[in-house]
Amino acid sequence: MGYVPLGMVFGFLFVQAGAPWWLALTASVLVFAGASQFMMVPMLAAGMPVAAIALATLVVNLRHVFYGLSLLDKLPAKPWARWYLVFALTDETYSVLTTLPAGTSTRQMVTVALLNQGWWVLGTLLGAVIGSQAQIGLAGLDFALAALFAVLAVEQWRSADSAAPLWVAIVSYAIAWVLMPQQALLIAIALSVLTGLFWPTTNSQKVTP
């Protein structure tokens, strides 16, 4: 239920950037990945190449690979239910699924995901309709994306074994910024991946998302 307001901000921003309402709706039905949908709005409005937007989506949603890894045995075996849940594996769906007790029925799991997507799509529609009524010059609504990243970072931080990845990321970004401000994000990601490959692991065996 919580994602109605965020969906509204997305629908509103996308329509204000020049998209028709149904395109906003299509994004939430087809893509269903909050952070990357927010990120895409200014890129699409600037007419950036499809490949660049796809690459940015890859980076923003990379964490979802690790969500699936920790849910391998938990998702139902029925193909349609399984693949819909895989499609709908957002941060929100993931965090609800991990708190469900073992033996939760397929129907309940699918309902959780359908409700999540339903609220997101409904919010998008409302926001898009409001956004297409009037051009409202409210600077700063796109800060929702930074806030969403901050929330996700705090949650990853809480579930991480150590805060090292956070510090490595900050140092990487500082180095990348000095080297090439235009490509700071990609360079910093490369630096962090390299560091992560060689970082000594703690001995816990769990796969932390």
Add this chain to the structure above:
Amino acid sequence: MIDTRYALGVLVAMALVTFGLRALPFLAARFLQSHPLVQRLGRFLPLAIMTLLLLHTLVGSASDNPSGPWAELAAIATVVALQWWRRQPLLSILAGTALYVLLRNTTLMA
């Protein structure tokens, strides 16, 4: 005005990338689980990448803001503190965004 065919192309590409990422573990579980490097990255990368995305977005908004990075810093500190304390994503995001919109639209007029 956004070109419809281009926009649909973008959305389809995003949908494929996102679904591919979410489906990968279910298609290549044995490979991914047997590789220590994958496990290692799985512990390290999510927090590192999220921190980078946050930094990058903040640097982006701060450089668009003529009155300096203070609004960004205040709003993001609010989000982090709220999320750490209450753990309600929606509350943190809406409060932080509302504060930011307020700061941006009042400092511009001053």
